[in-house]
Amino acid sequence: MKTYIRPMSGWWKRNPFYLWYMLREASCVFITAYALMLLWGLYRLQQSRIQYEEWRESLSSPLSFAFHAFALVLVVYHSWTWFKIMPKTLPRMPLPDGLVVVGGVAAVVACTTALMVLI
Amino acid sequence: MNTITIECLRYHPESDAEPRFQSWPVPFTDDMSVLQGLQYIKDHLDGSLTFRWSCRMAICGSCGAMVNGVPRLTCETFLRDLYPGPVRIEPLNHFPIVRDLAIDQADFLGKLQSVKPYIIPDAEPQGTYLQTPEQMERYYQYSKCINCLLCYAACPQYGLNDRFTGPAALALLHRYNADSRDAGKAERMEVVNTEDGVWGCTLVGYCSEVCPKGVDPARAVNQNKIESTKDYFFRFFRK
């Protein structure tokens, strides 16, 4: 039987739903880079105060600023999607889906507030 | 009576190297579905237009197609909602086209078989099994799948890798695992645990979005990631 198979190239442009998905996945680039940046900071911290302060200094460069801005937007989007799909990924819960999402968002708010105060 | 343009992807394996679009103006009334529009074309304008349908009441799962890029059951999508058009109809994405809107469903049918979608009993009871409404509620939603394949057309992971077992088959797998009458979970976990089982899913989630029956296949698939992980780590403790 002869059939025709359509190509997949550019599939993520076919539907806005897919674009949002790709955006969510793109957050991983920033999360990885951010982890490496922290690792670098840790290395500098282990070296000495001067080197550490140099690292901190570099954080206020325009490049770092831009990086952080993108990262922040994408990580916030990541957080939101993470908890929005939470009900689907958890084992069966006695709670309605909506509550699970609300609980997740509340946890983000709590963690954020705590960290804002602590560091 | 209004008129709307329906443009359809056409492909004939005997004469076409690749698909092309053809469009027709179709007069329609408010209660006409996209399927009825296609039937109008077939009856009056071009008898060679090919598409599947049967129940025309959204239960047999035959009539799925991409309507303006979204997988839909054409029998419950109404032309009035797409006015002024044009309406673009294509065969369900990610499947090989046999002819016009008819896609090849063999791959799905094989996958369905592979998940052992039947009760594998421990021991057959006297009379009926007892099953409370709560126990039933654990799997009932997944048993509502009409095998319409819209979710496969929605899932890019299936499009990228057609070995992926896919949303509906995994939802049905879960339906039997979650049934209190069944004792076949261990056999089915073998399918779940493979790279092309639940691990083919990256939680795009569009499958659940387009499902016309509220099955929520994404949930079935992703809950089984946890099951598979438990199975992976705890197998050493089990005999």
Add this chain to the structure above:
Amino acid sequence: MQVVQTDIVVVGGGGAGLRAAIAAAERDSKLRVALVSKVVPMRSHTVAAEGGAAGVTREADSLEQHFLDTVSGGDWLCDQDVVEYFVAHCTEELVRLEHWGCPWSRLPNGHVNTRFFGGMSVQRTWFAADRSGFHILHTLFQTSLKYPSIKRYDEFFCAELLVDDGRVRGIVAIEIATGNLFVFEAKAVVLATGGAGRVYRQNTNAGTVTGDGMGLAFRAGAPLRDMEFMQWHPTCLPGTGILMTEACRGEGAILVNKDGYRYLQDYGLGPVDPWPRAKAMELGPRDRLSQAFCHEQRKGRTLDTPQGPAVHLDLRHLGAKKIHERLPLITEAAKTFAGVDAVKEPIPVCPAVHYTMGGIFTNVRCETPIAGLYAAGECASVGIHGANRLGSNSLVEIVVFGKVAGDAAAGYALSGSFQKGPPNVAEEGLTSLLSNDKGERLAVLRDEMRDTMEENVGIYRDEPGLRAACAKLATLRERYRRGVRLDDRSRAFNTEWLTALELGFALEVAEAMAHGALARRESRGAHMRLDFEARNDDAFLKHTLARHAGHAAPRIEHQPVTITRSRPRERHYGGEGKKATLT
């Protein structure tokens, strides 16, 4: 032509066909079973059935009562020996479905729940929400995947039965995807191709329900029985014919005319109170309800909708909770297809063709007069429905007699009494349709057939109308023979070609209906003659047999009905019914 050698061919992947295939596979796993269906099994029409399947389980119920309800519901045209076998095996098959995973709706204690259905004197109908047929079909299909000896030929259109010397030899089928012809050489063939409702215009049936199997058997020499009995379902959406299940009324919905009056009380179905009462008012049998609608229409008491006359099916008093819990599919369908919120508004409904009581004549073992040929399900007339089928008897018929047919076919294939050697096959006829350069448009012939049936072989019939229908059908057959001209002359997935073949079967089946109706000069069950208003047991307590006569009209004969325990009486509905308690 490709040849497939097998032991048993089951034609049809609906409930009856699947059950037959499973029965044959369970009988002996060495038997090769070919399951041939023009659609993938779970697309079959069984999927659309909503209400449920009857089986005696309640303590207050008995096989005797199910027997009596069925026989009186069928206006004594049932073969009572067959009904006895039937009622005795219903529950066991429903339990088997339960073991196979069918999600029957349950009581809080975990037992299977049952509901009322029209014409049944007790709550006897097992249901899976209002997706009963859907769940039965998917359960059977998915269970069938367990048997390696069942080989499926999905989307193969059976176009011809091969019969030599009064014995079945196999079938010829078209592989739809490629248009290639296949010969299946088999020892036994089971036909389970479903009904023929699509010979009418306004019907509840899926597009596939075109009477193919009846036509196949008819042409091959098996008689069709009781074809004049066609059931109209009283509550369908005007225009599309989409069904609003009887379960609505089983749950307590009422029917009112344009004045808000429960008109059924005017047609011997009352009294109105106490409601609900089994077999009374809205829980009366379908034939009576559909007939009452016609009278209301004649009196001008129906509503006018853009799609035609209608009455109101009112569920509102049941309350949102019960409506959503018990009738979710119907609520959804009413919303989608009629734009009505059943919780807030009544649903406009009218009768539409629903069920083919007649079919291929078989005995209680599902044997047709052709050796090795069996029939089961809606395409068969095994003798349980008589002149009017009771709702929820057919979903259970397909499993009870599907099993019988599968068992019997397997027994026959194992017995060695079949004929050996390759069958004679003639290809002509099937492919000739593809080469007609002249002829009429397919849709024209099809629509004329449907309109004729709707107009002259409708709920009420009379001699002039039936004669006109017979004459018209003869000319339509003649025009069909002279040629239809297809737009599509190719082989791969040519659905226009298949539709043309279906029309060929449908025309002959329709003719059997019209001629049977003409010959039955009485009113019984679903067959209502304006010129013979009474039942006439002296002359017509008989089955009608239609025999194929080539290009000529079918020959009509009559055959005695088997009566065992229940002598014909008046059918009692309404006041005689007992007060029912709804749970």
Add this chain to the structure above:
Amino acid sequence: MKRSNKPIFWSLFGAGGMLSALVGPALIYKTGFSSQALGYERALLLAQNGFGKLAILAVIGLFLFHGCHRLYHSLHDFGIHVGPGLKAAFHGFAAAGTLAAAVLLAHIS
């Protein structure tokens, strides 16, 4: 049927996803937009404390596992075939980063 070893990496991915969803926004805000944050003394104190070490290791390691896992899935999404070698490289990279962080933390006392 071959069992996938995804459960290991998916668990790490999931843990990283959860952690980044909870603390990611605040951390990024602090390192990027607040000049007083993470002064040397406080940072050192944190890195010297046992719980602090664990927290730093978790953030760096799990973020890396989370990110790398999604990265190679994204390659697949773009139609680039990810063979076992490339997969191993991604996970190896995350593991190496985690190891580096652990070594550094061990050196801070």
